[in-house]
Amino acid sequence: MAPTLRHRLPSARKIWLQTHLWLGLTAGFLLALIGLTGSVLVLNDQLLRIEVGDIFDVAGPIPSQPAVDQWIANARRAYGDLELGFVLGPGFGPTGNAAVLGAVGAGNTHWLITIDSNSGLPLGNYIWEDRFATFVLRLHASLGASGGWLSWGRDALAWLGVAMMVLMATGLYLWWPRNRNWYIALTLKRGARGRRRLLDLHNLFTVYLYVPLFILAATGVYFLRPDWIDPTISLVSVERTPDPGALAQVSKPGACPARTTPGQAAALALARYPSSRLAAVVIPSAQDQPLVVQLAPPDNFGLKGQTQVYIDPVCPIILTVLDREAAVAAETFKAIVHPLHFNLMLGRLGQAIVFLAGLILPLSWVTGLLLWLDKRKNRKRSA
Structure with a gap:
């Protein structure tokens, strides 16, 4: 059988x-x-340029001290008092080397405004949801x-x-x-x-x-x-998190004459890490949440795995830092996942x-x- x-x-x-x-x-x-x-x-990149035009390229070198507050002020004068959610440093936007501001507009649409990082003037804007590339994504x-x-x-x-x-x-x-x-x-x-x-x-x-x-x-x-x-x-490496005790030390409202601006936050972070480049400033919607500045080290992988500096939203002081130089294996893994998926970390090739x-x-x-x-x-x- x-x-x-x-x-x-x-x-x-x-x-x-x-x-x-x-x-x-x-x-x-x-x-x-x-x-x-x-x-x-x-x-x-090519599809976006076809749709919205050449609003991403800036002539000349990228400034070492970005004028973030000037970018924001000029964008608001041009497009109204939008609710900003983040600022991307030159070269960290969807394409090109312009700075990019992200804001929420009418109907909960997401606006992206490109800025000439040298002159501080807006180059153009578009609604993220309306793009063909967004539909494909x-x-x-x-x-x-x-x-x-x-x-x-x-x-x-x-x-x-x-x-x-x-x-x-x-x-x-x-x-x-x-x-x-x-x-x-x-x-x-x-x-x-x-x-x-x-x-x-x-x-x-x-x-x-x-x-x-x-x-x-x-x-x-x-x-x-x-x-x-x-x-x-996590069996071999546990990702670090910001010190909750340090984050709880946010200053009381009115402790300083004016609240910390995104530009002040970026300047504080860059003063602490002068060899880094500004990647992003995350602007919280809650008044008691810290601003988060992401800095790109020389061996930068992308918007993950960077140095993160947490800034008091009331007074311009640093609350705590997650230093990229002290990154553990779990953070390095998460930092390389996106560039691996996008281009295998091999650039154009x-x-x-x-x-x-x-x-x-x-x-x-x-x-x-x-x-x-x-x-x-x-x-x-x-x-």
Whole structure:
């Protein structure tokens, strides 16, 4: 009976093949859409410039002492008394080297105002929600819905990322040359036609960019559900948090003649770390919350993992600091996740690789679908 049972049970390879097939045909369509929109987002800078014009570039060197309060005053004179939420230093905005102010406008829309950091004058503005690139970003990150759907959509997209990693694992197993003939496995077969050529294309699309694709899937899942991964990271490294005792030492209202301005906060932080550049000033909506100044060190990764300086909102004094030089492994990990997902931390070359990797997903889905349809057709002919 044992040989008969073994004959009836599917082999391990067949189980992997069926798992790969049905995951690819179902989850693969949505993954293809995610990959396509991800490739479009690599061109975000160019799309934004087409939509809103050349309002991001500033001639001349970036000033070492940014006049943040002047930028804010000029923006308010030009566009009204907007509720500011943050100031991005020159070079840390969506594109170009202009400074960017973020504000909330009518109807809870989000305004972005670009500023010439040398003259302090506004260059232009646009509403974030109205841009095509924003629509693509929301589609890519499943954020186009609201309410109860938002949380469910994030979970669904995160599980899609997990499905993609399973697809890649099963695909690698199925592709792996059992005869160790790597030349044949890594090249298109000469004279191959029809199904054989489709299979070669389907395999090689992914194999050559396997590592970048896996990085994009893993970092994408982390963006959506960091709580799945953070507990594991905390086993070896616990992220630092600002000293709650120091943050509680906010001055009483009226303790100083005027409240601390974003410009004063930036100046205090830069005086403490003169070799750093201003990345951002986060302006709290609550009156008793500190202003947070983010400074970019020379080895800056992005808006994560930077030195964070917490400033008293009533009197211009530093409450506490999270120094980038003392960063622990958990903070370094979080600092590199975004640049890894955006360009693999390889600059323009990385963006080109991410662009190609995104296109591979729809191409793989199409070739996989054609292979499945061809197999069904052959079965019907045989029957």
